[in-house]
Amino acid sequence: xxxxxxxxxxxxxxxxxxxxxxxxxxxxxxxxxxxxxxxxxxxxxxxxxxxxxxxxxxxxxxxxxxxxxxxxxxxxxxxxxxxxxxxxxxxxxxxxxxxxxxxxxxxxxxxxxxxxxxxxxxxxxxxxxxxxxxxxxxxxxxxxxxxxxxxxxxxxxxxxxxxxxxxxxxxxxxxxxxxxxxxxxxxxxxxxxxxxxxxxxxxxxxxxxxxxxxxxxxxxxxxxxxxxxxxxxxxxxxxxxxxxxxxxxxxxxxxxxxxxxxxxxxxxxxxxxxxxxxxxxxxxxxxxxxxxxxxxxxxxxxxxxxxxxxxxxxxxxxxxxxxxxxxxxxxxxxxxxxxxxxxxxxxxxxxxxxxxxxxxxxxxxxxxxxxxxxxx
Amino acid sequence: xxxxxxxxxxxxxxxxxxxxxxxxxxxxxxxxxxxxxxxxxxxxxxxxxxxxxxxxxxxxxxxxxxxxxxxxxxxxxxxxxxxxxxxxxxxxxxxxxxxxxxxxxxxxxxxxxxxxxxxxxxxxxxxxxxxxxxxxxxxxxxxxxxxxxxxxxxxxxxxxxxxxxxxxxxxxxxxxxxxxxxxxxxxxxxxxxxxxxxxxxxxxxxxxxxxxxxxxxxxxxxxxxxxxxxxxxxxxxxxxxxxxxxxxxxxxxxxxxxxxxxxxxxxxxxxxxxxxxxxxxxxxxxxxxxxxxxxxxxxxxxxxxxxxxxxxxxxxxxxxxxxxxxxxxxxxxxxxxxxxxxxxxxxxxxxxxxxxxxxxxxxxxxxxxxxxxxxx
Numbered sequence: 230x231x232x233x234x235x236x237x238x239x240x241x242x243x244x245x246x247x248x249x250x251x252x253x254x255x256x257x258x259x260x261x262x263x264x265x266x267x268x269x270x271x272x273x274x275x276x277x278x279x280x281x282x283x284x285x286x287x288x289x290x291x292x293x294x295x296x297x298x299x300x301x302x303x304x305x306x307x308x309x310x311x312x313x314x315x316x317x318x319x320x321x322x323x324x325x326x327x328x329x330x331x332x333x334x335x336x337x338x339x340x341x342x343x344x345x346x347x348x349x350x351x352x353x354x355x356x357x358x359x360x361x362x363x364x365x366x367x368x369x370x371x372x373x374x375x376x377x378x379x380x381x382x383x384x385x386x387x388x389x390x391x392x393x394x395x396x397x398x399x400x401x402x403x404x405x406x407x408x409x410x411x412x413x414x415x416x417x418x419x420x421x422x423x424x425x426x427x428x429x430x431x432x433x434x435x436x437x438x439x440x441x442x443x444x445x446x447x448x449x450x451x452x453x454x455x456x457x458x459x460x461x462x463x464x465x466x467x468x469x470x471x472x473x474x475x476x477x478x479x480x481x482x483x484x485x486x487x488x489x490x491x492x493x494x495x496x497x498x499x500x501x502x503x504x505x506x507x508x509x510x511x512x513x514x515x516x517x518x519x520x521x522x523x524x525x526x527x528x529x530x531x532x533x534x535x536x537x538x539x540x541x542x543x544x545x546x547x548x549x550x551x552x553x554x555x556x557x558x559x560x561x562x563x564x565x566x567x568x569x570x571x572x573x574x575x576x577x578x579x580x581x582x583x584x585x586x587x588x589x590x591x592x593x594x595x596x597x598x599x600x601x602x603x604x605x
Numbered sequence: 606x607x608x609x610x611x612x613x614x615x616x617x618x619x620x621x622x623x624x625x626x627x628x629x630x631x632x633x634x635x636x637x638x639x640x641x642x643x644x645x646x647x648x649x650x651x652x653x654x655x656x657x658x659x660x661x662x663x664x665x666x667x668x669x670x671x672x673x674x675x676x677x678x679x680x681x682x683x684x685x686x687x688x689x690x691x692x693x694x695x696x697x698x699x700x701x702x703x704x705x706x707x708x709x710x711x712x713x714x715x716x717x718x719x720x721x722x723x724x725x726x727x728x729x730x731x732x733x734x735x736x737x738x739x740x741x742x743x744x745x746x747x748x749x750x751x752x753x754x755x756x757x758x759x760x761x762x763x764x765x766x767x768x769x770x771x772x773x774x775x776x777x778x779x780x781x782x783x784x785x786x787x788x789x790x791x792x793x794x795x796x797x798x799x800x801x802x803x804x805x806x807x808x809x810x811x812x813x814x815x816x817x818x819x820x821x822x823x824x825x826x827x828x829x830x831x832x833x834x835x836x837x838x839x840x841x842x843x844x845x846x847x848x849x850x851x852x853x854x855x856x857x858x859x860x861x862x863x864x865x866x867x868x869x870x871x872x873x874x875x876x877x878x879x880x881x882x883x884x885x886x887x888x889x890x891x892x893x894x895x896x897x898x899x900x901x902x903x904x905x906x907x908x909x910x911x912x913x914x915x916x917x918x919x920x921x922x923x924x925x926x927x928x929x930x931x932x933x934x935x936x937x938x939x940x941x942x943x944x945x946x947x948x949x950x951x952x953x954x955x956x957x958x959x960x961x962x963x964x965x966x967x968x969x970x971x972x973x974x975x976x977x978x979x980x981x
Contacts, residue, residue, distance in 0.1 A: 236637050240630065244661050247626040251677060254619050255670065261612050285620050294631065297684045300926060301627060304680055308673045315669075370822070442840070446746065462840055464818070539925045541934070542918070549915045550676060558917070558948075560934045572934075 254305065255312065262313030272313045273594055278306050303539070307546050307591075314590045324589035325580050326601045328519045334385075334413050336363035342383040343367050344374045348467040348489030354416040354512040355387040371400055375408040378517055385413070390511040402531065402561070402573055405515065405602050412529055412603030413521065414514035422448055422484050422503045425470060425495035430479035432498050437461060439469040440484035444503070448484055451502035458482075470495055514605075521604035525579050527556070529602040532572045532592060533563065541572060547591035548576055551584040569597065580604045630681065631688065638689030648689045649970055654682050679915070683922050683967075690966045700965035701956050702977045704895045710761075710789050712739035718759040719743050720750045724843040724865030730792040730888040731763040747776055751784040754893055761789070766887040778907065778937070778949055781891065781978050788905055788979030789897065790890035798824055798860050798879040801846060801871035806855035808874050813837060815845040816860035820879070824860055827878035834858075846871055890981075897980035901955050903932070905978035908948045908968060909939065917948060923967035924952055927960040945973065956980045 336359030343355040374386040442462045463469045470485040474493035534540045557575035578585040593599040712735025721727040750762040818838045846861040850869035910916045933951035954961040969975040
């Protein structure tokens with residue numbers, strides 16, 4: 230029986246030799262790459278790679294070793310290809326897909342569309358981002374917002390990335406693909422609900438409360454202190470405020486933002502009535518122009534892949550190898566294409582970073598389709 | 606200048622030697638693993654692995670090679686650990702987390718809770734799954750459904766996995782974690798909307814249409830043929846049917862399921878009015894009992910990971926290495942833990958499969974937390 234130390238000494242010796250072989254292999258691969266690029270051949274050659282895997286696993290019976298060797302070579306190939314993609318970058322090619330760097334996304338004089346009614350949280354998010362000198366208008370659905378921006382009737386649209394009655398997160402992603410718009414900014418808005426009523430109302434006069442279902446649920450602890458109140462769900466919080474204002478009845482209360490309360494001339498009866506664990510919503514700003522702030526630090530992409538074991542894994546290897554931090558991943562089957570998948574990835578970085586370019590060139594070459602949603 | 610063929614011949618020679626070293630390394634690793642398990646030591650030893658990476662990358666200046674070697678060794682370690690986890694399996698340990706195999710999930714005499722109103726699609730989904738011999742009741746929110754099942758007031762709950770006004774997809778996942786319930790089944794329900802009205806109504810008499818926003822959007826093409834109709838959004842499709850029934854006005858129409866139309870004694874004026882690309886919704890069945898059908902073919906898990914480059918990648922390697930097909934992936938930050946993430950994975954397989962056990966044992970040992978949501 231070998232001791233742990235003896236075994237580890239043997240490993241150290243093997244590792245030296247293994248590294249030597251690895252280094253030689255990468256050097257030759259680099260030469261192969263240069264020849265391939267010169268000949269105008271694709272870097273990724275799945276048939277040749279499969280042949281090599283068949284060759285190196287030949288004669289192995291143990292399924293574990295067979296799989297292990299295949300995995301090992303998949304990784305060596307990926308690394309070789311990354312080295313070969315460098316040739317493209319050295320030639321001045323990039324994977325920016327036409328995105329142009331700008332100093333800032335300014336709101337002055339711009340036409341900004343938000344989805345939702347006046348006084349909705351998306352209205353507030355839009356104003357937070359673009360400020361006083363922009364022009365605002367609202368539409369009903371995500372699709373309306375996308376169409377208006379595509380057709381140039383607005384410069385930017387602000388949309389919630391959380392679920393709402395007007396659409397789902399996934400819908401925004403699908404629309405970004407369909408309308409070829411880009412994300413140029415995001416707003417994380419602290420959500421703070423008020424209970425508001427008309428001028429003549431007070432906490433004591435309230436008998437019925439109106440709001441969106443989610444806002445009601447978020448304010449459950451507060452509402453539990455008033456068990457006699459009748460709760461009524463409405464399409465959104467701003468509509469609830471409008472309804473209470475028009476009803477002009479001191480028995481009615483609305484759960485809504487402070488902004489909506491003000492807009493519909495209501496009186497705030499209680500502030501910050503929602504629980505702290507539901508305290509923010511994310512909104513994105515989309516535009517037709519492909520631009521990114523020079524200090525943008527998050528990249529969102531959409532990748533289409535065949536439904537094969539390992540296809541996502543290999544794509545992620547480009548992100549990992551380049552040391553990029555992934556912050557979000559989401560899969561979605563592609564409609565009408567049962568065995569293909571669309572993945573949405575967010576990772577940290579700026580389009581002008583070398584590591585980001587390396588990763589994107591690799592992903593672009595090894596997926597069915599790569600679309601950069603934006604860098605913001 | 607070397608020709609492509611010369612270079613490839615040199616690669617073939619290097620690969621033979623590389624494979625030889627790989628094989629030797631795996632054999633020694635296996636011995637190391639056996640000693641470690643005997644000594645009661647953890648299979649994963651991040652400090653020792655980091656030392657080894659420092660050792661093998663020592664003396665390399667090229668950042669590409671340095672990263673490449675580190676990646677290569679990460680993979681060799683992962684493979685060695687997989688081999689070492691086999692020792693646990695050979696000892697009869699498993700990663701089933703107490704799940705018991707059953708022949709079927711029978712509905713006879715069972716108390717089934719669905720989220721939503723009578724006649725809602727979730728009601729239909731529940732009936733499709735459990736049949737005529739079960740007892741049904743409904744609750745308002747996802748949370749109510751989970752609480753009822755946890756407290757034993759119901760045997761099963763049926764919940765939509767799409768977004769709805771009662772909650773979001775992510776909420777169901779969070780509730781599965783919080784209430785420690787399991788998924789034991791799923792129903793993919795074809796969604797087919799009708800336009801329904803009271804007995805005295807006809808397509809010609811309709812002036813106002815009531816339904817849930819999403820159903821209205823899904824039926825847009827049909828509604829576009831009737832531009833004069835006024836569209837009104839309600840909380841859900843079944844409530845719309847109920848409202849039209851109670852109003853008893855031939856000018857009112859509801860977009861709802863055939864089931865809801867029947868339940869509220871309405872007359873179907875038009876069938877299948879929704880577009881084909883929104884034609885199904887997925888529901889899950891949750892239970893307190895940890896059971897899985899012997900022919901179950903999909904596994905859903907929740908994995909908690911630190912937010913480090915590569916942590917997800919290494920977890921996925923267990924899925925890939927064992928040849929399992931991943932069908933869904935979703936990330937979600939953990940509330941109050943800014944730098945930790947929760948991932949939801951679906952992959953194909955049955956808990957009694959060797960490949961599934963191998964993958965789960967690896968994932969369990971290398972993540973902060975693994976929870977099997979279910980096999981169904």
